[in-house]
Amino acid sequence: MKRVVVLGIDGVPYTFLKQLVENKGLTNFARLAESAEFRQMDSVYPTVSSAAWTSFVTGKQPGKHGLYGFVEREPNGYGIRIPLSTWVRSRTIWEVLSDAGKRVFGMNVPVTYPPRDVNGILIGGFLCPAIDKVAASAEVRQYLSSIDYQIDSDPMLARESRDRMLPNVHLTLEKRMEAMFHFLEKEPWDYFHTHVMATDRLCHFLLGSYESGEAKYAEAFLDFFRKLDGYLGRLMDALPGDCALVVLSDHGFCPIKSEVQFSRFLVEKGWTALGAEVPQHPLDIDPARSRVYSLIPGRIYVNVRGREPEGIVPPEDYNQVREEVAADVLELRAPNGDKVIRRVFRREEVYWPEGASAPAPDIQVEELLRTDTAFGLAADLIAVPFDGYDLKMGLAQSEVFVKTELEGMHTYDDALILARGVELPAERFAIYNVTRHVLEAMGVRPLADMD
């Protein structure tokens, strides 16, 4: 049975990489593409790395694992909390393989902190606050400290200046790769998964400069990918011939035309009422006067009586409110007249688990409002923007449309995968469809409810 190495390159767009592979700008990616399937794939809704990578490691769409963003609602109040690995309502690929007696390794994949119990080593992702908490093994933590391992690059530097950011993302990549080659050689493994987050950071803060050809930063942007290409070459040379290799991203990227303070829009339209003149936190709403509220990006929750702590919308009005707010949201226009929202999904359209008790169109409201399932944690509506309009929260903002240091935003349909030794689905597929094929390549049966 095959061993498998996975390299996650967060947010790298298929169309961007394909162009560089064809131009021979990245020789090792081109070399891999010659012996691998190189395909474009879909991400998840909402298109954020926490939900997308959790979908990869569980092999399930978010409605089955229950992770929908980088912030989630508090269960009994109008507050937010940051997701932990223990909230994922499914076994992950590391656990499925551990159960099958395989030895596993995972480093820096989003939402793997605190590290869950596996047969091998898990090193937490960027939501882990400190090296002394990043892995269960003291020996692993000591090694990472000894090389000055970086859990993540510092986004504050990027906000200050791109010149300060660049050395920091390079350092983060260098240390990640140093650790990867160390564990690849020193540890026994059957499944070895390393994540590179810095590609996402680079695209967030430099993509616009690259696309517009701004000389200095366009070249710096490419330099980073050339360095990554060098590491990929070294990795390919280090692997035995019978070892499968999968390189994948979790979403694409496009340049930002404007950030959209989506909660502010809902306030202006009268759907959400502020809890204070100057909101003190991102969900500081007045529940008694708010029919809906929103979490980033574009997740809309109806303030349903009986479900929410201080809900005001009667359950029998749930679908009506969803229709009305969706209609308003679809009418949102940028100052230049552009429509901002491409589509508004009802939660059951994207998250209803196959094989559940009723097909999506026939679900009763009581069933939709259950809170004790992974599905029940989803937003009631998911607004999906047109490329260029990056949905934020912005309850405390005075303007709906703003521009900040951010230059790139996530896209749904331009993730990539390069797979050598793992068969991919014949038709168009999403990131959560890959996992069962990885398990099958390793001779391990996928979980029955994997997508």
Add this chain to the structure above:
Amino acid sequence: MRPKSRSSGKTTIKLPTPLYEKLSALIDGAGYNSVTDFVVYVLRDLVGQCAAGAKRPTEHEIDETRQRLRNLGYL
């Protein structure tokens, strides 16, 4: 001491039937394949929380993570 069936990598434990039935009703429609799946999930969560080294974040660290998410535009 460990009960038999180690060859499959699994070990049998016994639950009182009323508890089993309550768990069965609790997870109805929740996406678990069986009570066993659910119990394993809950116990893994517990083990994860108790595992040496896998420490939870402090309030100060949570604030720092929020600031990181804000700078990334994720909050």
